[in-house]
Amino acid sequence: MNHDYQYTPKNGFSKWLDKRLPLMRFADENLLSFPTPKNLNYFYTFGFILTMCLVTQIITGIVLAMHYVPNTSLAFDSIEHIMRDVNYGWLIRYMHSNGASMFFLAVFIHMFRGLYYGSYKEPREIIWILGVVIFLLMIITGFMGYVLPWGQMSFWGATVITNLVATIPVIGEPVLTLLLGGYSVDNPTLNRFFSLHYLLPFVIFGVVILHIWALHVTGNNNPTGIEVKDSKDTISFHPYYTVKDLFAYVVFLLMFCYFIFYNPNILGHPDNYIEADPMLTPAHIVPEWYLLPFYAILRAVPDKLMGVLLMFGSIVVLFFLPWLDTMKVKSARYRPLYKIFFLFFVIFCLLLGYLGAKPPEGIYLLLSRVSTIYYFAFFLVIMPILSRIEKPSPMPIGISNPATNNTSDSGGGVSGTPSYAMDSK
Amino acid sequence: MNIFRNIFKNNMFIFLVLIFGFSASANSAEGTTFKNLKPGFSFEGPFGKFDKESLKRGYQVYSEVCSSCHGLKQLSFRNLSQPGGPEFSIERVKEIASEYSITDGFDEYGEPLERSMLPSDRFPRPYGSKEEAKGANNGAYPPDLSLIVKARADGYNYLYSLLKGYEEEIPEDLDIGDLSYNPWYPGGAIAMYQPLYDESVEYEDGTPATIDQMSYDVANFLTWAAEPTMEERKRLGFIVMGFLIIFVILMYLSVSRLFRDVH
Amino acid sequence: MTDTNDNQDPSRRDFLYITTAVFGATGAASVAWPLIDQLNPSASVSALSSIEADISSIPEGGSMKVAWRGKPIFIRRRTKEEIELAEKEDSLNLPHPEKDLDRVKNKEWLVVVGVCTHLGCVPIADSGDFGGWFCPCHGSHYDISGRIRKGPAPTNLEIPPYEFVSENIIKIG
Numbered sequence A: 001m002n003h004d005y006q007y008t009p010k011n012g013f014s015k016w017l018d019k020r021l022p023l024m025r026f027a028d029e030n031l032l033s034f035p036t037p038k039n040l041n042y043f044y045t046f047g048f049i050l051t052m053c054l055v056t057q058i059i060t061g062i063v064l065a066m067h068y069v070p071n072t073s074l075a076f077d078s079i080e081h082i083m084r085d086v087n088y089g090w091l092i093r094y095m096h097s098n099g100a101s102m103f104f105l106a107v108f109i110h111m112f113r114g115l116y117y118g119s120y121k122e123p124r125e126i127i128w129i130l131g132v133v134i135f136l137l138m139i140i141t142g143f144m145g146y147v148l149p150w151g152q153m154s155f156w157g158a159t160v161i162t163n164l165v166a167t168i169p170v171i172g173e174p175v176l177t178l179l180l181g182g183y184s185v186d187n188p189t190l191n192r193f194f195s196l197h198y199l200l201p202f203v204i205f206g207v208v209i210l211h212i213w214a215l216h217v218t219g220n221n222n223p224t225g226i227e228v229k230d231s232k233d234t235i236s237f238h239p240y241y242t243v244k245d246l247f248a249y250v251v252f253l254l255m256f257c258y259f260i261f262y263n264p265n266i267l268g269h270p271d272n273y274i275e276a277d278p279m280l281t282p283a284h285i286v287p288e289w290y291l292l293p294f295y296a297i298l299r300a301v302p303d304k305l306m307g308v309l310l311m312f313g314s315i316v317v318l319f320f321l322p323w324l325d326t327m328k329v330k331s332a333r334y335r336p337l338y339k340i341f342f343l344f345f346v347i348f349c350l351l352l353g354y355l356g357a358k359p360p361e362g363i364y365l366l367l368s369r370v371s372t373i374y375y376f377a378f379f380l381v382i383m384p385i386l387s388r389i390e391k392p393s394p395m396p397i398g399i400s401n402p403a404t405n406n407t408s409d410s411g412g413g414v415s416g417t418p419s420y421a422m423d424s425k
Numbered sequence B: 001m002n003i004f005r006n007i008f009k010n011n012m013f014i015f016l017v018l019i020f021g022f023s024a025s026a027n028s029a030e031g032t033t034f035k036n037l038k039p040g041f042s043f044e045g046p047f048g049k050f051d052k053e054s055l056k057r058g059y060q061v062y063s064e065v066c067s068s069c070h071g072l073k074q075l076s077f078r079n080l081s082q083p084g085g086p087e088f089s090i091e092r093v094k095e096i097a098s099e100y101s102i103t104d105g106f107d108e109y110g111e112p113l114e115r116s117m118l119p120s121d122r123f124p125r126p127y128g129s130k131e132e133a134k135g136a137n138n139g140a141y142p143p144d145l146s147l148i149v150k151a152r153a154d155g156y157n158y159l160y161s162l163l164k165g166y167e168e169e170i171p172e173d174l175d176i177g178d179l180s181y182n183p184w185y186p187g188g189a190i191a192m193y194q195p196l197y198d199e200s201v202e203y204e205d206g207t208p209a210t211i212d213q214m215s216y217d218v219a220n221f222l223t224w225a226a227e228p229t230m231e232e233r234k235r236l237g238f239i240v241m242g243f244l245i246i247f248v249i250l251m252y253l254s255v256s257r258l259f260r261d262v263h
Numbered sequence C: 001m002t003d004t005n006d007n008q009d010p011s012r013r014d015f016l017y018i019t020t021a022v023f024g025a026t027g028a029a030s031v032a033w034p035l036i037d038q039l040n041p042s043a044s045v046s047a048l049s050s051i052e053a054d055i056s057s058i059p060e061g062g063s064m065k066v067a068w069r070g071k072p073i074f075i076r077r078r079t080k081e082e083i084e085l086a087e088k089e090d091s092l093n094l095p096h097p098e099k100d101l102d103r104v105k106n107k108e109w110l111v112v113v114g115v116c117t118h119l120g121c122v123p124i125a126d127s128g129d130f131g132g133w134f135c136p137c138h139g140s141h142y143d144i145s146g147r148i149r150k151g152p153a154p155t156n157l158e159i160p161p162y163e164f165v166s167e168n169i170i171k172i173g
Helices: A012-020 A023-032 A042-065 A075-084 A089-117 A125-147 A152-167 A172-180 A187-218 A237-262 A289-300 A304-319 A336-355 A362-389 B002-009 B011-026 B052-066 B077-081 B090-098 B130-135 B155-164 B211-226 B230-259 C004-008 C010-037 C043-047 C080-091
Strands: A035-037 A234-236 B101-106 B112-116 C051-054 C063-068 C071-077 C109-113 C131-135 C140-143 C148-150 C162-164 C169-172
Touching (some): A012 A023, A035 A237, A042 A089, A042 A187, A089 A125, A125 A289, A152 A187, A152 A304, A237 B230, A289 A362, B230 C010, C109 C169
Antiparallel strands (some): B101 B112, C051 C169, C071 C109, C140 C148, C162 C169
């Protein structure tokens, strides 16, 4: 962390404000002059993209809430009212529904970035843990949001997933009844999901602030995984990364707008344009694409309760990453073995997503089980083992110094000291 | 190990391509026996627009053939005259609406009053309730058609194929009871009898009303009915994408300029 | 930050950044418009912004009440005596002076918004001291031209925008 720079208020008003509520100082220190590693690549722009996704969802959501009615007899029709009669209603609705998909796409890339560059490692454990909390909140928010249109998938997806609560021994059934407000998914459920769907994004917003705060305490990681040593390694956040983040966001927007304007329903399911019918189950109940990997894990396990535990476990295991992967070399760039296993991890995650939409039988079931095993093995077995046995490839001495040290030397001399051991915090 | 670095550099694009692919496969038509016929509709593609004459004919098919069993409850008569649709004249729409009546309000004795419908009224429902609809149709509920095209994978091609697709000869191994055989319907046994025959309708504009023509026109009309704002969506999309492409170029140049003196 | 590149073409650098910023600002403003316009009446509400009333069944001296934009509209078919009275009262010292002819398109038909201009109650027809309406909430009296004559209401009953689409149909709004 660079403490050489100091914000100095320039004019009378700034000085006055600075003594009472240092807003300008805060903005300057965190947004403008914040020293950021100069070698960040485009994978590092997704934090900003995600913030914009959150803001977009909140604004479009609040506007939709002006017209939506959270009652089982009116919900579906109120959404059609938005689509047909409200000025630009169709646009705002498609922004919100496709925005949710964009939000998850961005968060997956953001998380894969963290896994690849070791951003979850010491001293950034709390940033990572807060991130997993945000991810969990996003899933809950998204799940409840999908119920609100009260289509066939809304209703039956809610029924299947809430029924999982009943698998908990002893307390499962009463807890389920409490959650539903009744004996099946019905109006009380819809009403409370609407209230909570409105609330949780603001909770997410709060956790995001903590997440960024924690980041600013330690400073950003960077693609080398080697900590910043001095101001030669950093540049001010503004204008370099404000502009770069904005550029990345505009590229992201191009993709977002392709969906909104030219293919707004491709990421959804046609059955959700059919009003919910508790008496008629659709042929295949499928959640939204971003929940498919977890759905695949759930159905891979023959025992219902174990399936539920593993499904939640697949996210809970993420909390423990900083203690499962303890290798001092952070970045996969210099970890040839980890890189290969990580590549397979990504492939298996995508495969799980594909399998989540397929019926759980035959080859699909077999592949789901293999993928689930690999998923957990990657975190619980491979990471700890690699932490102990992996030898890193030659690493540069620092961000600004591309000269590599020879890590095969065992100690002795500055150039022989592995750079990752030179980190001090 | 440079190979890996190059692959990973492009990972973002791989992600996106794979996600496109997975989502497309997740959305593939389930349960259809045949692949849908694709006659090609004018509204397809990023610059697509509705063929207004076909929409008008399609409305005629709906109102003369389908509306006795199938509702169109999300639409009002006034939608028929709004831009982006069949664009009937306002006078014509008033005429169409006035042919139907609706109970609205009470007289001084508390008896319900009848009046003829206005453009602002919704299309009338063929049945009072879902149960009544089922009762009148051998237990099968004729779905409301407002969203049918969005509620089916590849909706407009499916509808077109289905309406044209009734076949007299039933495959030997299929037992369909007293239902009709249509190979495009999942499972093949459909409760709706063939609704369209040559000249079921006499088109106002004189176009020969073959089964193929009527299926095409009504599929067109119902696509509009499911999404009346489609033309505006694509028009706005063109402006937005155009703007973003220019903006992204400007942003890219700004980033390049800024980062020239870093490193 | 090195100076060499910047010094060579500062104006081109500025032009690029300024153009980009202007583009960005335009984009942001354009996004704002739909978010604001959605607050405006939706198509279903606008469709009811004007209504047509069939006045053929109203006898002389009779009236009809219709709802327009959530408010009651009084349509009154005035008798010859009522018209004469309304015009005669033009010259009186009225709290809100208005000529009867300025308030009607066809003397036989009075079309007013049935909302008291005091605090918004609905006046009662054929009551009050002036042959018109009486508002029971605070005692405002209106005459047969809908003008305020006595009581706390400040202005005459509002005339809505309307026109005779035909002899039997009035379109309001």
